[in-house]
Amino acid sequence: GGAVDSTVYKGQVLKSLDRNNPVRQNNDPLPGRIRYRALDYSEVEVPFGDKDQKGDFTLRHGDWVQFLLATDRRDQLQRATSIALLDETFKVSGEKREQGTIASLKEGFGFLRCVERQARLFFHFTEVLDTSREIDINDEVEFTVIQEPGLAYNNSRLQAIRIKHLPPNSVQFETLVASNIEGCVTREAPKSPIKSQDRVEGGVITYEHADVKKTIMYFLKDCEKPPRIGERVRFDIYMVKRNKECIAVNVQQVSLH
Structure with missing residues (x-):
């Protein structure tokens, strides 16, 4: 709750939410942290919680994001909300991005056909960065590949996270x-x-x-x-x-x- 200001801020994630561990950082409702430069050029840290992201995609330490500031009516504390990932994140981090197309869609998840991999790649709908977008078969996308978290290394499958839509005819197999x-x-x-x-x-x-x-x-x-x-x-x-x-x-x- 609270008043949300319309100014769009840009900042960097200092601490992301650990989604695999719900019993989180000593029950802090706002365990995330973003650092940004305020209008007076001072550096400010602001917290966020798991309802403050636009979508449930994986956020990582060091990500560049844009966000709005919400002020709690009771104690005047500020938090970041409407957090969206900025494209420059991938340029700055040197994160290896791969390309492919959406091959199949099931309930809440699907599989990608990859340019560089033989096997189809699993993904959750929540990893699609553009939440306003309907996902369709043959959509062209770029993504980051990780081992599925929380499982032993040898039997965990790979999955695609941080899925960004690309313009048609970008992906060449x-x-x-x-x-x-x-x-x-x-x-x-x-x-x-x-x-x-x-x-x-x-x-x-x-x-x-x-x-x-x-x-x-x-x-x-x-x-x-x-x-x-x-x-x-x-x-x-x-x-x-x-x-x-x-x-x-x-x-x-x-x-x-």
């Missing part, structure tokens, strides 16, 4: 290496990709590059229409960032006139 390469199909792609030892097997195209015979894999989803064995095709080469392997994409038959 593959990068273009070469375009308009010609080759010949030497193995047809199976109707549905076959997995063998953690690899998905597609079809094979053999081509020459700088007088060296090379082979590259392709999948039916990347073909205009399924090429037959022995057919000449033109294609682009993309490198999959996750495993640094190259695949043939935009595979089209070369008409032999």
Whole structure:
């Protein structure tokens, strides 16, 4: 409760809330601390509690945040509220951020498809920084990966925290290496990709590059229409960032006139 001033302040988190330990710092209702520079340039520390964040995303020591000041009517004590994480946090901290897209959504949690990881990555909806936003499949995001807290290291899963939405077409799972390469199909792609030892097997195209015979894999989803064995095709080469392997994409038959 209390009066909330409309001035937006900027400060740094000195002490974040330990959400895994509800029996908190000697039952202080406002265990968090933010340091900011007041209008008279003095440095002020102000407390906050677990209702004062905009959303329940993980806050960390050293985060840059913006917030409003609330003054308690009874004792005139101030606390920070409407706390939101500022983007510059990630620039300043050097925190490793990864990218991906939302692959599936369940009740209160979901899984991300990652640019740099094979496995889908678990996340809680509460870690999405923009609380005003509906979360949708295929949303492009950046995030920080941590071991799930509170569990023994060996059986804890990884999860994504501090999830920030990115503009469409920011996330690239593959990068273009070469375009308009010609080759010949030497193995047809199976109707549905076959997995063998953690690899998905597609079809094979053999081509020459700088007088060296090379082979590259392709999948039916990347073909205009399924090429037959022995057919000449033109294609682009993309490198999959996750495993640094190259695949043939935009595979089209070369008409032999």
